[in-house]
Amino acid sequence: MTLVRIRDLRVAFDGVPVLHGINLDISAGETVGLVGESGCGKSVTWLAALGLLPAKARITGTVETAGSDLVSGGRSVLETIRGGRIAMIFQDPSSALNPVRRVGQQIAEALRLHRGLRGAAARAEAISLLDRVGIPDAARRLDLYPHEFSGGQCQRVMIAMALAGQPDLLIADEPTTALDATIQAQILALLTEVQRETGMAMVFISHDLGAVGAVCDRVAVMYAGRIVEEARREPLFAAPRHPYTRGLFDAIPRLDGPRSRLVPIPGTVPDPKNTPAGCAFSPRCARATSLCASERPTLLPQSDGRALACFHPVPAATLVSREGVFA
Ligand SMILES: Nc1ncnc2c1ncn2[C@@H]1O[C@H](COP(=O)(O)OP(=O)(O)O)[C@@H](O)[C@H]1O
Ligand SMILES: [Mg+2]
Secondary structure (H helix, E strand, C coil), rough: CCEEEEEEEEEEECCCCEEEEEEEECCCCCCEEEEEECCHHHHHHHHHHCCCCCCCCCEEEEEEECCCCCCCHHHHHHHECCCCCEEEEEECHHCCCCCCCCHHHHHHHHHHHHHHCCCCCCCCCCHHHHHCCCCCHHHHCCCCCCHHHHHHHHHHHHHHHHHCCCEEEEEEEECCCCHHHHHHHHHHHHHHHHHHHHCCCEEEEECCCHHHHCCCCCCEEHHHHHEEEEEEEHHHHHCCCCHHHHHHHCCCCCCCCHHHCCCCCCCCCHHHHHHCCCCCCHCCCCCHHHHHCCCCCCECCCCCCCEECCCCCCCCCHHHCCCCCCC
């Protein structure tokens, strides 16, 4: 069952397009990774979908869920869906938590809003939520303020608040980027565990293809406001075909093997005001030809089930298997 269907989603700020027509379906229970370097449009995609961009953003396209279109539906549609059916957590939990309100009050507020719980019932459920996200001594810590929690624990509190609405879909936008490696692994494990318990779907946004590969069933790779490759995890990791995906892949720090495998992609993501003609990745791409500089490849379905936007993809046959990269 499709939970969310995004079609031709476009966003422009001050007349400058930053998102150029995103198509993406999220099915019940699945985990989809959205990966790409900083500035590629990963956050804007979901902020636009959930009506969280500033008013100056011009948004077109459709985001269908539960029979409504979130783009044209207006406030009332957004308010029913957001936090209820779809919840979002962010990279910096401290900015999403109110510093002057006790953590318990904030979770109780989410429980009142989305599930109509109040008083003792809300408190009991808040304790159970904190417990579930691995905050020790939950009953006592409910009365603490956000600054009394570590970064990793604040992210756990954010996850508890997101779960308060019993969402069908959780959008996790770089939820572990601000955390150190050990805590990062713990939060990823928590998200996976919560998913297994609740059956909710998740969109996991990250600039780190390694983290995405560890949790996602399917991966969409974004570059300069477009999806350039989309595939199930196994075929993508066995053979990344877009040179950009391949570049992200080579930049994954490996736990084993020679360190020389870690190769950053030369150059940077283009400024939306100055996006190159043709394929936006072509100036950074070792495989690019003059065709790539003048024409833009469209995202097309491939025989192996993936979708790819590239005139000169990495040949599938020459790729070395990288199994065990998550070990
Ligand atoms: N509120 C905003 N106003 C103007 N430009 C923005 C705004 N938010 C994002 N952008 C631009 O949109 C592009 C995509 O940003 P974003 O979706 O945040 O990237 P990321 O993939 O890192 O999440 C970037 O060029 C960014 O500068
Ligand atoms: Mg972002």
